[in-house]
Amino acid sequence: MAFADNLKQLPGVSHLAALQLFDAEGTQVACIEHKQGQIGSLTLYNHLAQFYGAITPEAATKGLELYAEHTEDARANPGKHPNIDRLLQINDAGGTLTIKQIFAIE
16 A cells, blocks of 8 residues: 555544654654654554554564555655654664654644
8 A cells, every 4th residue: 555545544643742752771862743844753653653662673573564655755765754763773773762642622
């Protein structure tokens, strides 16, 4: 399935303002915000965090599968898709990122 089709199968993220990602030392390494151009990644990372409890190598493998056609583009163009690059790195080198949800204020 295409990435857009995969997203339709995942829980929504209207309740989130952002996800903060932390490495093993507790240092924030990324923030995926609820804004145009990042909502797909926010949705995907949120799903992975809920299903796997963190972004583990197993979660990264699943995430790369869900990113579908964008995964090959990221492999061919390093730096173009930083959220996919992060999963590729975890998939290849291991490691785990913990996630903190930042909830939207209504």
